[in-house]
Amino acid sequence: MPIGERQRADAVFEGGGVKGIAFAGAIAAAERDAGVKEWVNLAGTSAGSIVSALLVAGYDAAGLQKILADAKYSRFADTGFGGMWLGGLYSAIMRRRGMAPGRYFKEWMSEQLAASPLARELGKTELTFGDVKRRDLPPRSELPDISDEKYERATYRLHVITSDVTGGRLAILPDDLPDYQDENGKPFDKDTFPIVDAVRMSMSYPFLFAPVALYQGGRPYYMVDGGLLSNFPIWLFDSPNPKRPTWGFRLHPGASVTEGLPYRKIPRPLWSVPLLKAMFSAATEAWDRQQMEQVVSARTVSIPTHGISTTNFGLTRTDADNLYTWGQAAAHAFFTDPKQQSYLNSFGKAL
Numbered sequence: 001m002p003i004g005e006r007q008r009a010d011a012v013f014e015g016g017g018v019k020g021i022a023f024a025g026a027i028a029a030a031e032r033d034a035g036v037k038e039w040v041n042l043a044g045t046s047a048g049s050i051v052s053a054l055l056v057a058g059y060d061a062a063g064l065q066k067i068l069a070d071a072k073y074s075r076f077a078d079t080g081f082g083g084m085w086l087g088g089l090y091s092a093i094m095r096r097r098g099m100a101p102g103r104y105f106k107e108w109m110s111e112q113l114a115a116s117p118l119a120r121e122l123g124k125t126e127l128t129f130g131d132v133k134r135r136d137l138p139p140r141s142e143l144p145d146i147s148d149e150k151y152e153r154a155t156y157r158l159h160v161i162t163s164d165v166t167g168g169r170l171a172i173l174p175d176d177l178p179d180y181q182d183e184n185g186k187p188f189d190k191d192t193f194p195i196v197d198a199v200r201m202s203m204s205y206p207f208l209f210a211p212v213a214l215y216q217g218g219r220p221y222y223m224v225d226g227g228l229l230s231n232f233p234i235w236l237f238d239s240p241n242p243k244r245p246t247w248g249f250r251l252h253p254g255a256s257v258t259e260g261l262p263y264r265k266i267p268r269p270l271w272s273v274p275l276l277k278a279m280f281s282a283a284t285e286a287w288d289r290q291q292m293e294q295v296v297s298a299r300t301v302s303i304p305t306h307g308i309s310t311t312n313f314g315l316t317r318t319d320a321d322n323l324y325t326w327g328q329a330a331a332h333a334f335f336t337d338p339k340q341q342s343y344l345n346s347f348g349k350a351l
Contacts, residue, residue: 006244009034010041011055012234013048014250015227017205017310020047021068021320022303025327026249027051028061033335040134040244043159043236045226048249049202050109053195056132056158058117067112069320073313075104077208102200102209110196129174129198130191132157156190160198161226161233165211166219170229172236173198180214180221188214202226208311234300245343248300249331253307298343303330 009030013023030036044052054064079100114125122131133155140151153159153175160173171179174190181187201212201223211222226233234248304326308319334340 007035007037008040008244009036009038010237010244010246011039011043011052012232012236012246012248013042013044013051014232014248015044015046015048015202015225015310016251016305017047018073018312018315019251019305019308019310019323020051021065022251022305022323022327023048023051023249024061024064024068025324025329026301026303026331027055027064029328029331029335030247031061033332034340041154041157041159041237041246043161043233044202045161045231045233046203046205049160049199049226052158052160053109053199054112054116057113057119057127057195058121065324069317069324071108073315076100076102076108077313099207100209102204105203105209106196106200109199113196127195128192129156129158129195132195133191158195159236160195160202161230162198162201162204162223163226163228163230164214164221165206165224165228166221167216170226171201171223172233173201180216183213183215183220185215185218205311246299249303250300251303251305253305298339301331301334303327 013020016022039055042052042056044050051064054067059067077100110126113119113127116127118131119125119127124131134157137151137154140148143151146154153172156174159175162171162173163169164171174193177188177190177193197212202225203209204211204224206224206228209225211224213220213222215221232248232250234246237246305323306326308315308323312319
């Protein structure tokens with residue numbers, strides 16, 4: 001039986017580090033309570049880009065839960081000899097501009113994508129953006145009211161958010177790839193660019209992970225965590241006449257989304273790392289808080305994470321199970337709310 005538009009949805013996932021497993025619980029609730037059978041367009045920042053890439057590669061909620069619960073998060077911080085505060089600090093200051101090179105994460109993510117349903121279907125071991133193009137778009141000539149830029153963006157099902165700190169701009173991949181080249185000056189091609197490379201850029205938490213260098217005119221441009229400039233880009237798929245729902249999935253640090261602003265201590269004399277973390281957290285949260293009325297809206301699932309830290313690489317299995325449960329409970333309450341019916345009935349024609 002063909003999948004109807006009421007069983008299809010677009011989704012945007014916020015950044016959140018190791019807390020991303022909560023999204024797996026929320027997706028399980030969306031599949032069960034909202035009847036979602038196909039995620040069409042997906043976008044995410046940092047942990048949200050990981051979840052988006054796994055979904056577009058064909059994993060369902062059960063597959064995501066297993067992948068994210070079994071992940072060895074302690075190995076993500078691959079700082080090498082001396083650990084984070086010796087080898088990591090030396091590496092950040094003298095070598096890579098970040099404590100950890102992120103090699104283990106890239107290997108881990110590559111393995112998950114290579115084992116995905118889509119990779120098996122295509123007979124590939126490395127997925128690129130060309131593998132996640134939309135197959136249901138009408139020809140360009142049949143959509144004269146749609147701009148070329150919007151039509152080109154709609155061509156790809158996956159969008160990964162990263163921050164170009166050298167150029168001072170938000171970079172949406174694969175959309176903005178033609179603006180950059182590799183270290184040899186060769187322009188990037190959207191279709192052949194590996195998805196894992198885009199996700200590695202998006203999860204590059206400043207100072208913790210080394211940034212990824214792209215090039216313009218022979219000069220390096222450093223890409224870091226997309227959350228620095230847009231941690232929750234729910235606007236990405238906005239359309240005057242949406243064809244299907246766009247749901248946002250975001251995380252909030254307490255037990256309630258209405259809790260007050262967090263207090264972050266910046267002690268002396270070891271002030272530098274806490275200050276950098278506080279600056280980054282302020283940058284990622286300020287826009288969301290300014291737009292709080294939209295965030296807690298008819299299309300956003302807000303998931304409590306009860307104080308679990310974004311960079312808690314010592315996450316226990318109990319913590320992981322709790323995050324999944326909190327995500328599932330928040331999404332269940334959201335999708336079974338009668339207000340969702342009016343949102344679901346508001347759809348017309350769009351990309």
